[in-house]
Amino acid sequence: xxxxxxxxxxxxxxxxxxxxxxxxxxxxxxxxxxxxxxxxxxxxxxxxxxxxxxxxxxxxxxxxxxxxxxxxxxxxxxxxxxxxxxxxxxxxxxxxxxxxxxxxxxxxxxxxxxxxxxxxxxxxxxxxxxxxxxxxxxxxxxxxxxxxxxxxxxxxxxxxxxxxxxxxxxxxxxxxxxxxxxxxxxxxxxxxxxxxxxxxxxxxxxxxxxxxxxxxxxxxxxxxxxxxxxxxxxxxxxxxxxxxxxxxxxxxxxxxxxxxxxxxxxxxxxxxxxxxxxxxxxxxxxxxxxxxxxxxxxxxxxxxxxxxxxxxxxxxxxxxxxxxxxxxxxxx
Amino acid sequence: xxxxxxxxxxxxxxxxxxxxxxxxxxxxxxxxxxxxxxxxxxxxxxxxxxxxxxxxxxxxxxxxxxxxxxxxxxxxxxxxxxxxxxxxxxxxxxxxxxxxxxxxxxxxxxxxxxxxxxxxxxxxxxxxxxxxxxxxxxxxxxxxxxxxxxxxxxxxxxxxxxxxxxxxxxxxxxxxxxxxxxxxxxxxxxxxxxxxxxxxxxxxxxxxxxxxxxxxxxxxxxxxxxxxxxxxxxxxxxxxxxxxxxxxxxxxxxxxxx
Amino acid sequence: xxxxxxxxxxxxxxxxxxxxxxxxxxxxxxxxxxxxxxxxxxxxxxxxxxxxxxxxxxxxxxxxxxxxxxxxxxxxxxxxxxxxxxxxxxxxxxxxxxxxxxxxxxxxxxxxxxxxxxxxxxxxxxxxxxxxxxxxxxxxxxxxxxxxxxxxxxxxxxxxxxxxxxxxxxxxxxxxxxxxxxxxxxxxxxxxxxxxxxxxxxxxxxxxxxxxxxxxxxxxxxxxxxxxxxxxxxxxxxxxxxxxxxxxxxxxxxxxxxxxxxxxxxxxxxxxxxxxxxxxxxxxxxxxxxx
Numbered sequence: 001x002x003x004x005x006x007x008x009x010x011x012x013x014x015x016x017x018x019x020x021x022x023x024x025x026x027x028x029x030x031x032x033x034x035x036x037x038x039x040x041x042x043x044x045x046x047x048x049x050x051x052x053x054x055x056x057x058x059x060x061x062x063x064x065x066x067x068x069x070x071x072x073x074x075x076x077x078x079x080x081x082x083x084x085x086x087x088x089x090x091x092x093x094x095x096x097x098x099x100x101x102x103x104x105x106x107x108x109x110x111x112x113x114x115x116x117x118x119x120x121x122x123x124x125x126x127x128x129x130x131x132x133x134x135x136x137x138x139x140x141x142x143x144x145x146x147x148x149x150x151x152x153x154x155x156x157x158x159x160x161x162x163x164x165x166x167x168x169x170x171x172x173x174x175x176x177x178x179x180x181x182x183x184x185x186x187x188x189x190x191x192x193x194x195x196x197x198x199x200x201x202x203x204x205x206x207x208x209x210x211x212x213x214x215x216x217x218x219x220x221x222x223x224x225x226x227x228x229x230x231x232x233x234x235x236x237x238x239x240x241x242x243x244x245x246x247x248x249x250x251x252x253x254x255x256x257x258x259x260x261x262x263x264x265x266x267x268x269x270x271x272x273x274x275x276x277x278x279x280x281x282x283x284x285x286x287x288x289x290x291x292x293x294x295x296x297x298x299x300x301x302x303x304x305x306x307x308x309x310x311x312x313x314x315x316x317x318x319x320x321x322x323x324x325x326x327x328x329x330x331x332x
Numbered sequence: 333x334x335x336x337x338x339x340x341x342x343x344x345x346x347x348x349x350x351x352x353x354x355x356x357x358x359x360x361x362x363x364x365x366x367x368x369x370x371x372x373x374x375x376x377x378x379x380x381x382x383x384x385x386x387x388x389x390x391x392x393x394x395x396x397x398x399x400x401x402x403x404x405x406x407x408x409x410x411x412x413x414x415x416x417x418x419x420x421x422x423x424x425x426x427x428x429x430x431x432x433x434x435x436x437x438x439x440x441x442x443x444x445x446x447x448x449x450x451x452x453x454x455x456x457x458x459x460x461x462x463x464x465x466x467x468x469x470x471x472x473x474x475x476x477x478x479x480x481x482x483x484x485x486x487x488x489x490x491x492x493x494x495x496x497x498x499x500x501x502x503x504x505x506x507x508x509x510x511x512x513x514x515x516x517x518x519x520x521x522x523x524x525x526x527x528x529x530x531x532x533x534x535x536x537x538x539x540x541x542x543x544x545x546x547x548x549x550x551x552x553x554x555x556x557x558x559x560x561x562x563x564x565x566x567x568x569x570x571x572x573x574x575x576x577x578x579x580x581x582x583x584x585x586x587x588x589x590x
Numbered sequence: 591x592x593x594x595x596x597x598x599x600x601x602x603x604x605x606x607x608x609x610x611x612x613x614x615x616x617x618x619x620x621x622x623x624x625x626x627x628x629x630x631x632x633x634x635x636x637x638x639x640x641x642x643x644x645x646x647x648x649x650x651x652x653x654x655x656x657x658x659x660x661x662x663x664x665x666x667x668x669x670x671x672x673x674x675x676x677x678x679x680x681x682x683x684x685x686x687x688x689x690x691x692x693x694x695x696x697x698x699x700x701x702x703x704x705x706x707x708x709x710x711x712x713x714x715x716x717x718x719x720x721x722x723x724x725x726x727x728x729x730x731x732x733x734x735x736x737x738x739x740x741x742x743x744x745x746x747x748x749x750x751x752x753x754x755x756x757x758x759x760x761x762x763x764x765x766x767x768x769x770x771x772x773x774x775x776x777x778x779x780x781x782x783x784x785x786x787x788x789x790x791x792x793x794x795x796x797x798x799x800x801x802x803x804x805x806x807x808x809x810x811x812x813x814x815x816x817x818x819x820x821x822x823x824x825x826x827x828x829x830x831x832x833x834x835x836x837x838x839x840x841x842x843x844x845x846x847x848x849x850x851x852x853x854x855x856x857x858x859x860x861x862x863x864x865x866x867x868x869x870x871x872x873x874x875x876x877x878x879x880x881x
């Protein structure tokens with residue numbers, strides 16, 4: 001992160017921390033919490049789609065697995081949210097890993113369709129595995145998280161701050177990934193898989209790793225959502241949800257962490273803000289996606305950065321090294 | 333013993349022999365060129381050496397170890413790295429990041445270290461950055477550190493590919509037509525650049541069409557035609573070799589087209 | 591009983607085949623999945639319904655619907671996708687615009703026609719035919735005959751005509767084809783039109799069999815058709831047809847011998863298994879990438 005990024009995040013964080021003091025209606029709280037959750041979902045998908053360049057059309061399935069894991073554990077054993085959430089992360093990541101074993105030799109269209117298929121399979125399982133999931137009744141009255149002797153509800157802003165805290169953690173994690181060997185490797189794989197393997201990168205290992213991390217994080221989002229809304233069923237994880245997550249990633253700008261949060265803010269809030277457009281708002285929504293892709297293919301905040309590469313604090317660089325990041329130094 | 337010893341290597345695609353019974357060797361510190369007409373099988377040899385293709389038959393010994401049919405990653409680790417005829421940089425990554433990818437194998441920390449920012453994470457990230465800067469500095473890339481590889485001038489892209497290969501810690505560099513598409517001045521600069529690499533102790537195998545480069549730089553030359561080695565020797569020997577001239581220009585009665 | 595299920599499975603399979611062909615045609619030329627194909631199918635069905643209620647007669651209604659729906663795809667391609675191609679945008683961008691397009695179409699249908707399920711006339715009658723133990727509707731015979739004719743027609747078109755040759759040329763190498771004087775733009779438009787046509791005909795056949803239409807009717811069948819095309823090897827017309835038929839039969843047999851509950855999962859489980867064994871689908875060709 002360079003200085004300007006740091007300022008962006010700090011201002012945003014302070015604003016979000018202060019926002020409930022203004023007195024948000026329950027409705028507004030719910031929408032903003034949803035934006036937090038969708039930001040996290042987009043951040044998680046960004047690892048696979050933004051960095052590695054592979055499309056998943058079934059991210060909602062992992063979101064669902066996390067939600068049901070946490071919801072069911074809380075229902076049956078009454079465990080604390082932090083524990084059920086951790087279980088959701090681990091279990092969803094495990095399923096993601098199993099899923100990745102045979103599928104990560106695939107890429108492009110084939111990976112897209114197989115993830116979408118997985119999404120449908122999970123939905124059918126949720127509806128039909130009644131002894132576990134209560135079928136179409138869904139999970140009802142999922143307990144609100146209790147932390148430090150406090151029940152986190154919408155009314156006491158608890159859920160709002162819980163989701164925000166998770167979002168902060170996830171942004172930090174994604175920044176760490178982006179600025180590490182893992183992030184570099186994934187972007188290299190996206191740019192040129194063959195050249196990557198000739199640099200000694202084990203493609204399938206990294207594809208699986210990325211997918212596992214991505215799905216584990218989606219599981220975390222699921223857990224949050226289940227306890228936020230108190231109710232989930234198969235329709236909470238419709239394929240439209242997968243499309244929404246993918247749309248945020250592309251709209252916000254593949255690979256841009258800021259883009260995920262801004263993108264989620266815009267796309268989730270859009271149908272709510274534009275309620276006066278009534279049913280036309282979904283048409284406008286589709287139009288926005290199209291227009292965006294035609295005029296800004298890299299998304300809102302994606303594409304090459306105009307700013308210099310940021311070295312880690314502990315690396316000393318002599319100042320004169322420089323040059324424009326986007327080729328001004330070279331003849332184009 | 334030679335650094336690289338290729339004996340009796342063949343590669344078939346279906347019924348088609350791309351390379352047949354090829355023998356050659358490269359001594360440590362040498363610059364060896366492989367030349368030959370288009371489609372002679374030169375790049376196939378690079379693909380066999382780097383494990384992109386499996387050999388149908390034969391043996392490749394590098395640094396005392398048999399590496400034929402080993403995994404690509406294993407061969408990189410053993411110390412062979414290459415560039416590509418059509419530049420294959422990570423275009424959407426910066427120059428410094430491209431070189432850091434070269435250090436991939438030597439950046440030894442795992443996801444746990446990454447998430448919890450262990451001292452090990454810091455140590456290897458620091459090392460990767462510093463080594464990348466060192467390589468870039470030594471090759472005169474200072475002003476392009478922040479530039480996205482895809483935006484570099486053409487000649488610099490070629491050089492960056494070499495820098496990236498060096499970063500893997502390779503002893504043996506395979507350069508596939510590094511002078512392709514360069515004007516005479518750029519070729520001349522590249523020539524100096526490659527000589528500089530030799531002076532730094534790298535061993536180099538070069539595939540090249542630009543004869544001014546090949547004749548000026550090579551310690552020895554192998555000539556490949558239709559997948560077979562038809563000649564080898566010092567540059568001046570090759571320049572006067574009748575078989576080679578025929579392979580290139582065609583015999584007088586059947587004019588070969590390019 | 592089994593024969594009965596096989597007959598039903600085959601009918602459904604042919605519908606999937608028609609949808610799959612629609613995906614495959616576009617993918618073959620543009621290497622892109624048209625996520626709006628399901629919505630296009632729904633548009634086709636609603637158009638037929640509208641023209642039929644205007645008393646235009648069945649055949650003119652179908653033709654008008656084909657022209658309108660196919661035209662819609664062509665316009666979309668010329669305005670949106672062509673722009674993206676010119677900008678050399680990554681494939682993912684085109685994919686997302688088709689998701690947006692699908693949203694627009696489905697919601698437009700909901701606004702214009704309402705979200706409820708509407709009844710569709712049994713254009714091919716609803717007479718039942720019985721041969722031995724096997725009972726089937728007359729419209730199933732229509733499905734069989736029309737879809738086989740259409741599939742054969744498309745195959746002939748692609749393999750035997752000048753247009754087909756041009757399509758294959760563009761598929762191989764659109765720039766080279768362009769240099770050889772082939773109108774690549776025109777070829778792409780024809781492809782989209784044919785893709786739309788196959789969707790409309792699938793919609794016609796299935797809607798008059800089930801006698802219902804609704805705006806989101808294309809969602810699930812779109813996903814399944816897509817699976818069928820990948821199953822057979824996307825880009826291959828023959829593969830798409832076989833993939834559709836396999837899928838229809840597998841679904842029908844699952845309902846017969848296992849349970850109806852898992853019907854909608856069959857397509858995807860099958861897809862999973864096939865892709866793991868044959869990563870390019872049943873009839874797809876593996877690409878050898880040159881270094």
